[in-house]
Amino acid sequence: MDNVDRNKLFVSKFTPTFQDHEVDKESLYCLEDRDIADLIPKEEQSTRDPETSDSSVEVCPSKTNDKGKRKLDLPGESSQSPARKRPRKDIQGSNKEKRILSDVKNIMRCVLGKLPNKDDKLIKFLKERERNNLKDLETEKSELVGVFGKTGAGKSSLINAVIGVKGLLPSGSISACTSVMIKVEANMKNPKYEADIEFITKEEWKEELWTLINFAGDNEDQENDEDDDQDSVETLSLLYGKEWKNKTPENLMDKKYYSEIPEFLSSGRKTLTSDTAKKLSSALDKYTQSESSEEDAKRYWPLVKCVTVRVPNNPLLQHVTLVDLPGNGDRNKSRDTMWKKVIRSCSTVWIVTDINRAASEKEPWEILKESCSLMGNGGQCRQIHFICTKSDMGRSRNHSAAGVRAQILNENDRAKTKVRAEFSKQKCVKKQFSEECFKVFTVSSTEFLKKKRLDPNETEIPKLQNVLQELNDSHSETFNYVSRARGILSLMQGASSSKGDDIKKNVRTGLEKKLICELQEVREAMKATLTAFKKCLSRGVNKSKSSCEKLLKSVLYAEDNGSAFHRTLKCVVEKGGIHITNKGKSININMKLASCLTDCIDEEFKKTFPNEGNSGPFNGVINAFSLGTEKLKNKKYKNAKLQLTFLMAEEEKIKTELNEIIRERKKTIYRSLEKTIKEKMKPCYDGAEKIKGKGSMNNMRQTIEEHVRRSKDVMFTHAKNAMMEQLEDLMSEVLKELKSTMQESIVLSLKTHAVSIPDVSVELEKVNKHCNDLT
Structure with a gap:
């Protein structure tokens, strides 16, 4: 049998499937390979294209990130218990969405393919809008869940248990490195476990080597900080053994030290693949952990910026990325920049700690206090979830099973009560987050991974899995795309008819008046916001002027251990006022000087740009914006229903886009205060960096203090003005985009005639049905 006959037989086998999804002969030719794959059962795909099994870990060439949308759940090895897999109805719902999406994309591809190649405004708009809709659909969107917790708290075991994969992230007696950020996401491209290792740059490492060698070397003129010295010695020894001694940074950049990781020298990424989680985890060991069971084994974590681990066939990670995060950033500039960027992008944060010390342990609460303004x-x-691990550790062997269960439940309840009480004392955190967004969970990862049938109250890991599922479900790309496709088809069908021109004119006039009124509402709300911010910032400027010198002393004279602080202060001025010590302590002069300004705006900022709830920015005025098209469509102007359906879709689209723009810009606006202070402090940092010799530490302190004393009358006013300018720019942009988009949409739908537009009534009916099915 030749290939043609074989293909005909294969297609005919699935003809009923194509018919069920309303794929006719014409639209079949419009299908892409991936669309056909969605319609064919996976077992058939696997028999036609079997995977070759390979149990070894493979090192792949560097890859560029695939920004395409994650498409299919592919089969892969997982330690999930069958009882804990995604419910059948959820799988069916997901498959249904895929079929609908595939069908609507094919409809739109065929419809737009019939449009003439004319220099026509409407035709250009239709093609451009569909391209944008597809781009939005194919842009990978993922909710970030940041996971904090010190070594030994059970972070790795928790992540392994929640996603149902044993041994993915290492846990146990070997201490995990706290500097490497590990992202865990779904592999939607193949059934392998993969890890992408991203390195810091050669230039950054060479610069860091100077600091490490300085701290590790003996300096008779200075009193040494033993902790910092020891940390530096250990870091250098991990990579170079004893060879780093008496070597310059230039010597240590020789390529012979990096023969196992040539990707570091070529600024590439190293990719590891395996068919099991355990083997991948073992291969990652040298890149993510600071200790090894093998003597003299090299550890490369100081050179690693980030590791991205991809897990196959895991629906919980389809639109969610778990990020195992260091506590307070990193000494390395690029790692610290990435850390801050990820923190700002987290929609959920998990603080992980041992249940026995959940309320009293200082570190988790310090992490929360240090990071709350970045997250809020x-x-x-x-939402912030405080997760108490090892909830099974208090089991008493002297009790019956019922007695053990009662004991665990009582201990879990007591731990939750103590944690909530401690949260209520965190004033700085509560300025950023309400008590409603703070939840406490008690978990036993070990017991859960044993696949025992536990009482849900003994471990709340299933509740955390539900959290991830809800985050997945919050992504409605399919519905958004189908709804917007319906809008385009409605516009096309409405434009192809010249009936009801008088009605269209009346509708257009009414909508233009309504638009003016709605824009005025938005403008007035924004003006009120500007007035409120100006008042808050003016109060902050006055407080800053009177308090700045005292605040500065709290940083410059925080250490009372004599000249051991000298090198730390030197690092602070060399890095523009910001430094993280080897012990993980964050020193930030700029943030401290900006603290009065941020304190004065925090409440107003949270009210204007809320993360919680559904009201949206600017007291909900963007979300409340409406031309009232639904009322008009259902009552007064039924003959303009098609045009009004398009306008409804455009209205929702622009509001979604504006909310996303505002969400990202508000992050920049909030940190503008600290950024401006840093710029104004730069001359004194540059001057202090040049100070050497006897008494240099005190001279550096005096240089910084004198600069603040001279500059305070203008520095804080500059910071206020910079923030106000950014707020005004954002508001102007929002108003401009809202006005121009809706004006263009009204004209296109109610003033344009296009006799060359084909009839799409059949296609519109199909997409309408799909839209209703999704709703």
């Missing part, structure tokens, strides 16, 4: 007003976090 400076970010987009909507």
Whole structure:
């Protein structure tokens, strides 16, 4: 049998399937390979294209990130218990969405393919809008869940248990490195476990080597900080053994030290693949952990910026990325920049700690206090989950099973009560987050991974899985695309008819008047916001002028251990006022000086740009914007129903886009205060950096203090003005975009005639049905 006959037989086998999805002969030719794959059962695909099994870990060439949308759940090895897999109805719902999406994309591809190649405004708009809709659909969107917790708290075991994969992230007696950020996401491209290792740049490492060698070397003129010295010695020894001694940074950049990781020298990424989680985890060991069971084994984590681990066939990660995060950033500039960017982008944060010390342990609460402004007003976090691990550790062997269960439940309840009480004392955190967004969970990852049938109250890992599922479900790209496709088809069908011109004219006149009124509402709300911010910032400027010198001393004279602080202060001025010590302590002069300004605006900022709830920015005025098209469509102007359907879709689209723009810009606006202070402090940092010799530490302190004393009358006013300018720019942009988009949409739908537009009534009916099915 030749290939043609074989293909005919294969297609005919699935003709009923194509018919069920309303794929006729004409539209079949419009299908792409991936669309056909969606319609064919996976077992058939696997028999036609079997995967070759390979149990070894493969090192792949560097890859560029695939920004395409994650498409299919592909089969892969997983330790999930069958009882904990995604419910059948959810799988059916997901498959249904895929079929609908595939069908609507094919409809739109064929419809737009019939449009003539004319220099016509409407035709150009239709083609451009569909391209944008597809671009939005294919842009990978993922909710970030940041996971904090010190070594030994059970972070790795928690992540393994929640996603149902044993041994993915290492846990146990070997201490995990706290500097490497590990992202865990779904592999939607193949059934392999993969890891992408991204390195810091050669230039950054060479610069860091100077600091490490300085701290590790003996300096008779200075009193040494033993902790910092030891950390530097250990870091250098991980990579170079004993060879780093008496070597310059230039010597240590020789390529012979990096023979196992040539990707570092070529600024590439190293990719590892395996068919099992355990083997991938073992291969990652040298890049993510600071200790090894093998003597003299090299560890490369100081050179690693980030590791992205991809897990196959895991629906919980389809639109969610879990990020195992260091506590307070990193000494390395690029790692710290990435850390801050990720924190600002987290919609959910998990703080992980041992249940026995959940309320009293300082570190998790310090992490929360240090990061709350980055996550809250400076970010987009909507919920904080405080997760108490090892909830099974208090089991008593002297009790019956019922007695053990009662004991665990009582201990879990007591831990939750203590944690909530501690949260209520965190004033700075509560300025950013309400108590409603703070939840406490008690979990036993070990017991859960044993696949025992546990009482849900003994471990709340299933509740955390539900959290991830809800985050997945919050992404409605399919519905958005189908709804917008319906809008385009409605516009086309409405434009192809010249009936009801008088009605269209009346509708257009009414909508233009309504638009003016609605824009005025938005403008007035924004003006009120500007007035409120100006008042808050003016108060902040006055407080800053009177308090700045005292605040500065709290940083410059925080250490009372004599000249051991000298090198730390030197690092602070060399890095523009910001430094993280080897012990993980963050020193930020700029943030401290900006603190009075941020304190004065925090409440107003949270109210204007809320992360929680559904009201939206600017007191909900963007979300409340409406031309009232639905009322008009259902009552007075039924003959303009098609045009009004298009306008409804455009209205929702522009509001979604504006909310996303505002969400990202508000992060920049919030940190503008600290940024301006840093710019104004730069001359004194540059001057202090040049100070050397005897008494240099005190001279550096005096240089900084004198600069602040001279500059305070203008520096804080500059910071206020910079923030006000950015707020005004954002508001102007929002108004301009809202006005121009809706004006253009009204004209296109109600003033344009296009006799060359084909009849799309059949296609519109199909998409309408799909839209209703999704709703």
